[in-house]
Each structure stands twice: as structure tokens, then as C-alpha cells.
Amino acid sequence: SQTIHQWPATLVQPVGSPLSLECTVEGTSNPNLYWYRQAAGRGLQLLFYSVGIGQISSEVPQNLSASRPQDRQFILSSKKLLLSDSGFYLCAWSIAGPGPGDTQYFGPGTRLTVL
Amino acid sequence: AQSVAQPEDQVNVAEGNPLTVKCTYSVSGNPYLFWYVQYPNRGLQFLLKYITGDNLVKGSYGFEAEFNKSQTSFHLKKPSALVSDSALYFCAVRSYTGGFKTIFGAGTRLFVKA
Numbered sequence: 001s002q003t004i005h006q007w008p009a010t011l012v013q014p015v016g017s018p019l020s021l022e023c024t025v026e027g028t029s030n031p032n033l034y035w036y037r038q039a040a041g042r043g044l045q046l047l048f049y050s051v052g053i054g055q056i057s058s059e060v061p062q063n064l065s066a067s068r069p070q071d072r073q074f075i076l077s078s079k080k081l082l083l084s085d086s087g088f089y090l091c092a093w094s095i096a097g098p099g100p101g102d103t104q105y106f107g108p109g110t111r112l113t114v115l
Numbered sequence: 116a117q118s119v120a121q122p123e124d125q126v127n128v129a130e131g132n133p134l135t136v137k138c139t140y141s142v143s144g145n146p147y148l149f150w151y152v153q154y155p156n157r158g159l160q161f162l163l164k165y166i167t168g169d170n171l172v173k174g175s176y177g178f179e180a181e182f183n184k185s186q187t188s189f190h191l192k193k194p195s196a197l198v199s200d201s202a203l204y205f206c207a208v209r210s211y212t213g214g215f216k217t218i219f220g221a222g223t224r225l226f227v228k229a
Contacts, residue, residue, distance in 0.1 A: 006158075044159075044205070044219040059216065090158055100147045100209035101166040104217060106158035 002027035006091050006107040013114055019064075019078040021110050023091030026072065031093040033074040034104060035066055038088040050074060051096070086114045117142045119208050121220035128196045129228050136191040136223045138206030148189040149207040149217070150180055159205060165189060176200070196227045 003026045013019060025031050035047040046059045048066035056066050063082060067075045074091060089110045094102040118141045128134045140146055147166055151159040163174025170182045180191045189206060206220040 042203075043221045046216060049216075088156075092159075100211055101164065103149065103161050103164060105161060106151075108158045109156070111156065 002093070002105065004091060004093055004105060004107040006089075006110050008110060009108065010111045011113070013081050013112065015083055015114055016080045019076070019081050019085070019112070021076040021089055021091075021112075023074040023076075023107055024072055025093045028072070028093070028095065030071060030096045032096060032102070033068065034092040034094075035074065035076050036090040036092065038090060038109075040087075044090065047076070081114045083114050086112055088112075117208055117210060117212075117216070117218045119206050119218050119220040121204075121206055121223045123223050124221075125224045125226065127226045127228065130198050131195050134193050134196040134200070134225065134227070136204050136206075136225060138189045138191065138220060139187050140189060140206070140208045141187065142208050142210045143212045144210045146187075146189075147209040148180075148182065149209075150174065150178070150189075150191050151205045151207065151219075153203045153205065153222075162191070162204075196225075198227050198229050201225055201227045 005024050033050045036044045038044050048058055050056050050068045053068050063078055065077050091107040092104040094104045120139045122137055149164045150162040152162055153159045162178050163172050165172045165182045173179045178193050180189055182189050203222045203224050205222050207217050209217050
């Protein structure tokens with residue numbers, strides 16, 4: 001069966017510091033991968049998605065970036081965090097292919113607090 | 116543009132009573148509709164989805180949802196609520212014109228009282 005991991009689970013960082021959040025998927029090959037941010041325990045905002053190694057699409061221009069160095073690894077980064085970057089970051093995967101009916105499966109999330 | 120509306124910020128029901136969480140959508144072309152549940156400080160869990168076919172979709176934990184094309188709705192239902200159903204519920208929509216982008220509703224918080 002497939003599993004998705006995120007770490008760290010929680011993170012407290014000062015403003016201006018760098019960020020690296022990691023997501024890995026097990027039990028599947030060539031998944032589509034997604035990064036979402038959830039603010040204030042409510043709606044989800046799609047930040048990035050990837051259909052393959054090195055292929056990243058950005059949905060929202062901001063000081064965050066994403067990379068996919070390996071097939072099942074997705075990294076969210078920032079060079080300098082802002083207070084507004086605080087939130088709950090969720091990684092998700094779906095099977096390969098453009099089908100809009102594909103279910104997305106979410107990781108446990110990382111709660112980031114920027115002070 | 117695609118959009119999803121969950122008109123109720125919160126739904127309160129008594130344990131054992133039926134529950135409904137409402138969702139309406141707007142999309143170009145055929146919609147692909149999803150319901151997810153989120154427990155505190157956890158990721159989203161998939162409940163069910165509508166792709167095509169029977170308008171009544173059955174999912175996990177006894178939940179079901181009914182697709183209504185004329186009303187552009189996809190309400191989540193359960194015949195008998197449990198206290199453990201208390202959580203945050205998200206409706207989501209995708210379409211071929213939207214590509215990989217899933218549009219999520221703002222979420223509805225369900226409280227089931229014993």
C-alpha cells in the first residue's frame with residue numbers, strides 16, 4: 001500500500017530564516033505531487049504541483065519554492081521566511097496522468113510558526 | 116473559473132440523527148467532485164468521489180453524497196451521526212479544463228453532540 005510522509009511535524013522559525021520541508025511517498029512510482037498551505041484551519045491553497053522529476057508548476061507567486069530531486073521526494077523551501085508563511089503545510093500525491101478524477105492522498109502535515 | 120461553495124460554516128447535529136453537509140460548485144465541463152475529512156492537526160482523508168454514473172455515491176465510514184447536476188450540488192450525508200464524526204469537512208472539484216488544480220471549499224465544521 002502507499003504511504004506519504006512529511007517532516008518535520010512541527011517547526012518554529014524566526015522571520016528571515018530559511019525553510020526546508022520534506023515529503024516522501026512510498027509504494028507507488030511517478031506520482032503527481034502537490035504542496036498545499038492551509039491557513040487558520042480552513043481552506044487549502046495549492047502552492048506547487050509536479051508531474052515528474054524536476055518538473056514544478058507554481059500556482060501562487062511568493063517567496064516559496066519547490067523541488068523534486070527524486071521521483072517520490074518533494075521539497076518545499078524558502079530562503080527567508082515571512083510572518084505570513086505561518087500555516088499548516090500539506091503534501092499530497094495522486095497517480096500519474098492528467099485524469100481529473102484521480103484522488104489526492106494527503107500526508108500528515110507540517111505546522112509552521114514564524115515568529 | 117472553477118469554484119466551490121460550502122454555505123455552512125458549522126453544522127450541529129445530535130448523535131443518531133441524520134446529517135447533511137452542503138456543497139455547491141461551478142465548473143466548465145463535467146465536474147469531478149470529492150469529499151475529504153480532516154481531524155485536528157491531521158492531513159485530509161479521502162471520503163468519496165463522483166466521477167460519472169450513479170448520482171448517489173457511497174464512501175467510507177457510512178458517508179454518502181448525491182450529485183445533482185441541475186442544482187450543481189454535491190451534498191454529503193450520513194443516516195445516523197456519531198460523535199466521532201465531529202471534524203472539518205471539505206468539498207472539492209476538478210475538471211479537465213482546470214487541469215491538475217483542485218479547488219477546495221472553505222470547509223464545514225461538523226459537531227455531533229452526544
